[in-house]
Amino acid sequence: MVSNGSECRRLVKIGTLAQLAGVSTDTLRFYEKNGLLAPCSRNAAGYRLYSAREVQRIRFILSAKSVGFTLKEIHELLALEVRREQASCEDVKQLVDEKISVVRQRIAELQRIQGSLQILSDACCGGDEPASHCTILEALNAGPDERLATEE
Amino acid sequence: MVSNGSECRRLVKIGTLAQLAGVSTDTLRFYEKNGLLAPCSRNAAGYRLYSAREVQRIRFILSAKSVGFTLKEIHELLALEVRREQASCEDVKQLVDEKISVVRQRIAELQRIQGSLQILSDACCGGDEPASHCTILEALNAGPDERLATEE
DNA sequence: CTTGACTTTGGAGTAGACTCCAGGGTTTAT
DNA sequence: ATAAACCCTGGAGTCTACTCCAAAGTCAAG
Ligand SMILES: [Zn+2]
Ligand SMILES: [Zn+2]
Ligand SMILES: [Zn+2]
Ligand SMILES: [Zn+2]
Numbered sequence: 001m002v003s004n005g006s007e008c009r010r011l012v013k014i015g016t017l018a019q020l021a022g023v024s025t026d027t028l029r030f031y032e033k034n035g036l037l038a039p040c041s042r043n044a045a046g047y048r049l050y051s052a053r054e055v056q057r058i059r060f061i062l063s064a065k066s067v068g069f070t071l072k073e074i075h076e077l078l079a080l081e082v083r084r085e086q087a088s089c090e091d092v093k094q095l096v097d098e099k100i101s102v103v104r105q106r107i108a109e110l111q112r113i114q115g116s117l118q119i120l121s122d123a124c125c126g127g128d129e130p131a132s133h134c135t136i137l138e139a140l141n142a143g144p145d146e147r148l149a150t151e152e
Numbered sequence: 153m154v155s156n157g158s159e160c161r162r163l164v165k166i167g168t169l170a171q172l173a174g175v176s177t178d179t180l181r182f183y184e185k186n187g188l189l190a191p192c193s194r195n196a197a198g199y200r201l202y203s204a205r206e207v208q209r210i211r212f213i214l215s216a217k218s219v220g221f222t223l224k225e226i227h228e229l230l231a232l233e234v235r236r237e238q239a240s241c242e243d244v245k246q247l248v249d250e251k252i253s254v255v256r257q258r259i260a261e262l263q264r265i266q267g268s269l270q271i272l273s274d275a276c277c278g279g280d281e282p283a284s285h286c287t288i289l290e291a292l293n294a295g296p297d298e299r300l301a302t303e304e
Numbered sequence: 305c306t307t308g309a310c311t312t313t314g315g316a317g318t319a320g321a322c323t324c325c326a327g328g329g330t331t332t333a334t
Numbered sequence: 335a336t337a338a339a340c341c342c343t344g345g346a347g348t349c350t351a352c353t354c355c356a357a358a359g360t361c362a363a364g
Binding site: 056059060062063064065066067068077080081084085086087088089090091092093094096097099100103104106107110111113114116117118120121124125126127128129130131132134136137139140141142143144 | 208211212214215216217218219220229232233236237238239240241242243244245248249251252255256258259262263265266268269270272273276277278279280281282283284286288289291292293294295296
Binding site for chain 1: 310
Protein backbone atom coordinates (compact mmCIF):
# COMPACT_ATOMS: atom_id res chain seq x y z
CA MET A 1 0.00 0.00 0.00
CA VAL A 2 2.30 2.74 -1.27
CA SER A 3 -0.83 4.71 -2.06
CA ASN A 4 -0.85 8.49 -2.34
CA GLY A 5 1.26 8.94 -5.44
CA SER A 6 2.12 12.58 -5.09
CA GLU A 7 2.50 12.49 -1.32
CA CYS A 8 5.33 10.00 -1.20
CA ARG A 9 7.85 11.56 -3.52
CA ARG A 10 10.52 12.73 -1.14
CA LEU A 11 10.80 9.96 1.35
CA VAL A 12 13.08 9.85 4.35
CA LYS A 13 14.23 6.98 6.47
CA ILE A 14 13.65 6.75 10.17
CA GLY A 15 16.99 8.22 11.20
CA THR A 16 16.40 11.34 9.16
CA LEU A 17 12.92 11.84 10.51
CA ALA A 18 14.26 11.34 14.02
CA GLN A 19 16.81 14.08 13.43
CA LEU A 20 14.24 16.40 11.91
CA ALA A 21 11.95 15.91 14.86
CA GLY A 22 14.61 15.81 17.53
CA VAL A 23 13.60 12.44 18.89
CA SER A 24 15.16 8.98 18.82
CA THR A 25 14.38 6.30 16.27
CA ASP A 26 13.20 4.19 19.18
CA THR A 27 10.66 6.82 20.01
CA LEU A 28 9.37 6.85 16.45
CA ARG A 29 8.96 3.08 16.45
CA PHE A 30 7.27 3.35 19.81
CA TYR A 31 4.83 5.91 18.45
CA GLU A 32 4.13 3.65 15.53
CA LYS A 33 3.43 0.70 17.80
CA ASN A 34 0.95 2.92 19.61
CA GLY A 35 -0.84 3.96 16.47
CA LEU A 36 0.35 7.54 16.43
CA LEU A 37 2.61 7.60 13.41
CA ALA A 38 2.89 4.98 10.69
CA PRO A 39 5.42 5.20 7.87
CA CYS A 40 4.00 6.05 4.47
CA SER A 41 5.60 2.92 3.01
CA ARG A 42 8.54 0.52 3.21
CA ASN A 43 11.37 -0.03 0.78
CA ALA A 44 12.37 -3.45 -0.57
CA ALA A 45 14.48 -4.16 2.50
CA GLY A 46 11.65 -3.31 4.85
CA TYR A 47 13.02 0.09 5.88
CA ARG A 48 10.39 2.55 7.00
CA LEU A 49 9.86 5.47 4.64
CA TYR A 50 8.21 8.70 5.67
CA SER A 51 6.76 11.48 3.53
CA ALA A 52 6.11 15.14 4.24
CA ARG A 53 2.76 14.13 5.63
CA GLU A 54 4.42 12.17 8.42
CA VAL A 55 6.91 14.93 9.10
CA GLN A 56 3.88 17.12 9.63
CA ARG A 57 2.30 14.56 11.81
CA ILE A 58 5.17 14.19 14.21
CA ARG A 59 5.25 17.94 14.50
CA PHE A 60 1.63 17.79 15.59
CA ILE A 61 2.40 15.06 18.09
CA LEU A 62 5.31 16.88 19.66
CA SER A 63 3.35 20.07 19.74
CA ALA A 64 0.52 18.41 21.59
CA LYS A 65 3.00 16.79 23.92
CA SER A 66 4.55 20.14 24.73
CA VAL A 67 1.21 21.44 25.97
CA GLY A 68 0.83 18.49 28.28
CA PHE A 69 -1.27 15.99 26.35
CA THR A 70 -0.59 12.31 26.99
CA LEU A 71 -0.07 9.97 24.06
CA LYS A 72 -3.54 8.60 24.61
CA GLU A 73 -5.01 12.06 24.35
CA ILE A 74 -2.88 12.84 21.34
CA HIS A 75 -4.40 9.78 19.76
CA GLU A 76 -7.82 11.36 20.12
CA LEU A 77 -6.60 14.69 18.84
CA LEU A 78 -5.09 13.00 15.80
CA ALA A 79 -8.35 11.23 15.13
CA LEU A 80 -10.07 14.61 14.99
CA GLU A 81 -7.28 16.14 12.91
CA VAL A 82 -7.46 13.35 10.36
CA ARG A 83 -11.19 13.68 9.82
CA ARG A 84 -11.39 17.40 10.30
CA GLU A 85 -14.42 17.71 8.05
CA GLN A 86 -16.56 15.37 10.08
CA ALA A 87 -15.46 16.70 13.44
CA SER A 88 -16.46 20.00 14.94
CA CYS A 89 -14.61 22.74 16.75
CA GLU A 90 -16.68 21.77 19.73
CA ASP A 91 -15.11 18.32 19.79
CA VAL A 92 -11.60 19.71 19.62
CA LYS A 93 -12.15 22.43 22.16
CA GLN A 94 -13.69 19.96 24.55
CA LEU A 95 -10.50 17.92 24.68
CA VAL A 96 -8.52 21.04 25.42
CA ASP A 97 -10.91 22.23 28.08
CA GLU A 98 -10.97 18.88 29.83
CA LYS A 99 -7.22 18.96 29.90
CA ILE A 100 -7.24 22.45 31.33
CA SER A 101 -9.44 21.35 34.16
CA VAL A 102 -7.21 18.39 34.98
CA VAL A 103 -4.15 20.62 34.92
CA ARG A 104 -5.87 23.12 37.18
CA GLN A 105 -6.62 20.40 39.68
CA ARG A 106 -3.06 19.19 39.68
CA ILE A 107 -1.82 22.72 40.21
CA ALA A 108 -4.21 23.17 43.11
CA GLU A 109 -3.02 19.96 44.72
CA LEU A 110 0.61 20.95 44.31
CA GLN A 111 -0.11 24.35 45.77
CA ARG A 112 -1.73 22.74 48.75
CA ILE A 113 1.37 20.60 49.16
CA GLN A 114 3.64 23.58 48.75
CA GLY A 115 1.71 25.45 51.42
CA SER A 116 1.96 22.56 53.87
CA LEU A 117 5.66 22.20 53.25
CA GLN A 118 6.19 25.90 53.70
CA ILE A 119 4.44 25.84 57.05
CA LEU A 120 6.66 22.98 58.12
CA SER A 121 9.78 24.71 56.92
CA ASP A 122 8.93 28.04 58.50
CA ALA A 123 8.31 26.47 61.88
CA CYS A 124 11.69 24.75 62.00
CA CYS A 125 14.70 26.62 63.31
CA GLY A 126 17.00 24.81 60.89
CA GLY A 127 19.80 24.99 63.41
CA ASP A 128 22.78 22.80 64.14
CA GLU A 129 21.61 21.30 67.40
CA PRO A 130 19.94 17.88 67.74
CA ALA A 131 16.58 17.39 66.09
CA SER A 132 15.03 15.92 69.22
CA HIS A 133 12.71 18.89 69.42
CA CYS A 134 12.25 19.46 65.66
CA THR A 135 8.83 20.83 64.87
CA ILE A 136 8.83 19.18 61.47
CA LEU A 137 9.29 15.72 62.92
CA GLU A 138 6.72 16.48 65.58
CA ALA A 139 4.20 17.63 63.03
CA LEU A 140 4.71 14.54 60.89
CA ASN A 141 4.32 12.36 63.94
CA ALA A 142 1.02 14.00 64.66
CA GLY A 143 -0.49 12.42 61.54
CA PRO A 144 -2.07 13.99 58.46
CA ASP A 145 -5.25 15.16 60.15
CA GLU A 146 -3.89 16.36 63.44
CA ARG A 147 -1.29 18.28 61.52
CA LEU A 148 -3.91 20.34 59.78
CA ALA A 149 -5.90 20.78 62.97
CA THR A 150 -2.95 22.04 65.00
CA GLU A 151 -1.46 24.07 62.23
CA GLU A 152 -2.26 27.43 63.75
CA MET B 153 13.63 -10.37 68.67
CA VAL B 154 10.51 -9.44 70.56
CA SER B 155 12.62 -6.83 72.34
CA ASN B 156 11.01 -3.79 73.94
CA GLY B 157 9.06 -5.42 76.70
CA SER B 158 6.75 -2.58 77.56
CA GLU B 159 6.29 -1.43 73.98
CA CYS B 160 4.80 -4.64 72.70
CA ARG B 161 1.98 -5.23 75.09
CA ARG B 162 -1.02 -4.44 72.99
CA LEU B 163 -0.24 -5.93 69.65
CA VAL B 164 -2.40 -5.79 66.57
CA LYS B 165 -2.40 -7.89 63.45
CA ILE B 166 -1.95 -6.48 60.00
CA GLY B 167 -5.65 -6.15 59.22
CA THR B 168 -6.27 -4.06 62.28
CA LEU B 169 -3.35 -1.78 61.58
CA ALA B 170 -4.56 -1.43 58.01
CA GLN B 171 -7.96 -0.31 59.24
CA LEU B 172 -6.49 2.07 61.79
CA ALA B 173 -4.32 3.64 59.10
CA GLY B 174 -6.85 3.49 56.31
CA VAL B 175 -4.62 1.55 53.93
CA SER B 176 -4.66 -2.00 52.60
CA THR B 177 -2.74 -4.88 54.09
CA ASP B 178 -0.95 -5.14 50.77
CA THR B 179 0.27 -1.63 51.23
CA LEU B 180 1.61 -2.41 54.68
CA ARG B 181 3.49 -5.42 53.37
CA PHE B 182 4.77 -3.29 50.53
CA TYR B 183 6.05 -0.68 52.98
CA GLU B 184 7.73 -3.40 54.97
CA LYS B 185 9.44 -4.76 51.88
CA ASN B 186 10.72 -1.25 51.25
CA GLY B 187 12.11 -0.82 54.71
CA LEU B 188 9.59 1.72 55.92
CA LEU B 189 7.64 -0.25 58.49
CA ALA B 190 8.55 -3.58 60.06
CA PRO B 191 6.30 -5.42 62.50
CA CYS B 192 7.41 -5.39 66.10
CA SER B 193 7.30 -9.20 66.16
CA ARG B 194 5.56 -12.29 64.77
CA ASN B 195 3.31 -14.79 66.52
CA ALA B 196 3.82 -18.54 66.42
CA ALA B 197 2.03 -18.83 63.10
CA GLY B 198 4.16 -16.13 61.52
CA TYR B 199 1.49 -13.42 61.66
CA ARG B 200 2.86 -9.89 61.81
CA LEU B 201 2.28 -8.11 65.11
CA TYR B 202 2.45 -4.36 65.47
CA SER B 203 2.76 -2.25 68.60
CA ALA B 204 1.83 1.36 69.32
CA ARG B 205 5.24 2.34 68.02
CA GLU B 206 4.37 1.05 64.55
CA VAL B 207 0.96 2.66 64.65
CA GLN B 208 2.81 5.90 65.27
CA ARG B 209 5.20 5.15 62.48
CA ILE B 210 2.58 4.59 59.84
CA ARG B 211 0.98 7.84 60.90
CA PHE B 212 4.30 9.52 60.23
CA ILE B 213 4.59 7.85 56.84
CA LEU B 214 1.10 8.82 55.72
CA SER B 215 1.59 12.31 57.01
CA ALA B 216 4.76 12.71 54.99
CA LYS B 217 3.03 11.24 51.97
CA SER B 218 0.21 13.74 52.27
CA VAL B 219 2.67 16.60 51.94
CA GLY B 220 4.09 15.13 48.77
CA PHE B 221 7.11 13.13 49.87
CA THR B 222 7.95 10.00 47.91
CA LEU B 223 8.58 6.75 49.75
CA LYS B 224 12.27 7.16 49.09
CA GLU B 225 12.23 10.55 50.73
CA ILE B 226 10.13 9.26 53.59
CA HIS B 227 12.84 6.70 54.10
CA GLU B 228 15.30 9.52 54.67
CA LEU B 229 12.91 11.36 56.95
CA LEU B 230 12.37 8.23 59.00
CA ALA B 231 16.10 7.77 59.32
CA LEU B 232 16.30 11.25 60.81
CA GLU B 233 13.28 10.66 63.02
CA VAL B 234 14.71 7.46 64.42
CA ARG B 235 18.04 8.97 65.36
CA ARG B 236 16.71 12.38 66.29
CA GLU B 237 19.46 12.99 68.80
CA GLN B 238 22.25 12.61 66.28
CA ALA B 239 20.51 14.54 63.52
CA SER B 240 20.01 18.28 63.40
CA CYS B 241 17.11 20.51 62.51
CA GLU B 242 19.22 21.63 59.60
CA ASP B 243 19.15 18.11 58.16
CA VAL B 244 15.40 17.85 58.47
CA LYS B 245 14.66 21.28 57.14
CA GLN B 246 16.92 20.69 54.16
CA LEU B 247 14.79 17.77 53.01
CA VAL B 248 11.68 19.89 53.26
CA ASP B 249 13.23 22.82 51.45
CA GLU B 250 14.53 20.68 48.62
CA LYS B 251 11.04 19.30 48.21
CA ILE B 252 9.56 22.77 48.16
CA SER B 253 11.82 23.75 45.32
CA VAL B 254 10.90 20.66 43.29
CA VAL B 255 7.21 21.31 43.88
CA ARG B 256 7.63 24.93 42.83
CA GLN B 257 9.19 23.83 39.58
CA ARG B 258 6.41 21.41 38.85
CA ILE B 259 3.84 24.07 39.54
CA ALA B 260 5.62 26.45 37.20
CA GLU B 261 5.67 23.88 34.42
CA LEU B 262 1.99 23.11 34.89
CA GLN B 263 1.18 26.79 34.84
CA ARG B 264 3.05 27.16 31.57
CA ILE B 265 1.03 24.29 30.18
CA GLN B 266 -2.19 25.72 31.51
CA GLY B 267 -1.41 29.04 29.85
CA SER B 268 -0.71 27.40 26.50
CA LEU B 269 -3.89 25.39 26.68
CA GLN B 270 -5.88 28.46 27.61
CA ILE B 271 -4.56 30.32 24.60
CA LEU B 272 -5.58 27.41 22.40
CA SER B 273 -9.00 27.19 23.95
CA ASP B 274 -9.68 30.92 23.77
CA ALA B 275 -8.85 31.06 20.08
CA CYS B 276 -11.28 28.30 19.14
CA CYS B 277 -14.88 29.13 18.43
CA GLY B 278 -16.04 25.81 19.87
CA GLY B 279 -18.93 25.75 17.43
CA ASP B 280 -20.84 22.98 15.77
CA GLU B 281 -19.49 23.38 12.28
CA PRO B 282 -16.65 21.27 10.78
CA ALA B 283 -13.23 21.60 12.35
CA SER B 284 -11.52 22.12 9.01
CA HIS B 285 -10.59 25.65 10.05
CA CYS B 286 -10.07 24.95 13.77
CA THR B 287 -7.39 27.19 15.20
CA ILE B 288 -6.42 24.56 17.75
CA LEU B 289 -5.61 21.99 15.10
CA GLU B 290 -3.83 24.63 13.07
CA ALA B 291 -1.73 25.69 16.02
CA LEU B 292 -0.76 22.12 16.83
CA ASN B 293 0.13 21.53 13.22
CA ALA B 294 2.44 24.51 13.32
CA GLY B 295 4.75 22.67 15.71
CA PRO B 296 5.90 23.52 19.23
CA ASP B 297 8.19 26.40 18.28
CA GLU B 298 6.13 28.06 15.62
CA ARG B 299 3.20 27.94 17.95
CA LEU B 300 5.00 30.04 20.47
CA ALA B 301 6.33 32.37 17.83
CA THR B 302 2.95 33.06 16.25
CA GLU B 303 1.10 33.17 19.51
CA GLU B 304 0.57 36.93 19.47
C1' DC C 305 34.91 -5.32 -1.56
C1' DT C 306 35.11 -3.97 2.82
C1' DT C 307 34.03 -1.17 6.54
C1' DG C 308 31.05 1.37 9.20
C1' DA C 309 26.73 3.46 9.68
C1' DC C 310 22.10 2.46 9.35
C1' DT C 311 17.89 -0.41 9.79
C1' DT C 312 14.98 -4.46 11.13
C1' DT C 313 12.54 -7.41 14.88
C1' DG C 314 11.11 -8.84 19.36
C1' DG C 315 11.63 -8.45 23.91
C1' DA C 316 13.34 -6.79 28.35
C1' DG C 317 14.07 -3.02 31.65
C1' DT C 318 13.05 1.62 34.06
C1' DA C 319 10.60 4.37 37.86
C1' DG C 320 6.74 4.76 41.52
C1' DA C 321 3.41 3.00 44.36
C1' DC C 322 0.99 -0.02 44.65
C1' DT C 323 -2.68 -4.04 43.51
C1' DC C 324 -4.05 -8.67 42.69
C1' DC C 325 -3.47 -13.54 42.64
C1' DA C 326 -2.83 -18.54 43.79
C1' DG C 327 -2.31 -21.87 46.96
C1' DG C 328 -1.65 -22.59 51.02
C1' DG C 329 -2.09 -22.25 56.80
C1' DT C 330 -4.73 -20.10 61.14
C1' DT C 331 -8.17 -18.18 64.04
C1' DT C 332 -12.68 -17.34 65.57
C1' DA C 333 -17.36 -17.84 66.11
C1' DT C 334 -21.13 -20.80 66.07
C1' DA D 335 -16.45 -29.35 63.77
C1' DT D 336 -16.91 -26.46 60.24
C1' DA D 337 -17.27 -22.26 57.79
C1' DA D 338 -15.99 -17.54 57.38
C1' DA D 339 -12.61 -14.54 57.85
C1' DC D 340 -8.08 -13.78 58.39
C1' DC D 341 -3.01 -14.36 57.43
C1' DC D 342 1.27 -16.08 54.88
C1' DT D 343 4.61 -16.14 50.62
C1' DG D 344 6.30 -15.14 46.13
C1' DG D 345 5.51 -13.30 42.06
C1' DA D 346 3.00 -11.08 38.36
C1' DG D 347 0.46 -7.07 36.61
C1' DT D 348 -0.70 -1.97 36.27
C1' DC D 349 0.38 2.76 34.01
C1' DT D 350 3.42 6.04 31.13
C1' DA D 351 6.70 7.03 27.89
C1' DC D 352 10.14 5.57 26.64
C1' DT D 353 15.19 3.30 26.44
C1' DC D 354 18.35 -0.38 25.61
C1' DC D 355 19.63 -4.70 23.75
C1' DA D 356 21.05 -8.61 20.53
C1' DA D 357 21.29 -10.73 16.28
C1' DA D 358 20.78 -10.02 11.81
C1' DG D 359 20.16 -7.71 7.26
C1' DT D 360 21.23 -3.36 4.20
C1' DC D 361 23.27 0.73 2.36
C1' DA D 362 26.93 4.23 1.16
C1' DA D 363 31.67 5.63 0.77
C1' DG D 364 36.31 4.79 -0.45
ZN1 LIG E 1 15.34 23.31 65.71
ZN1 LIG F 1 13.43 21.52 63.14
ZN1 LIG G 1 -14.42 26.96 14.91
ZN1 LIG H 1 -11.71 25.24 16.75
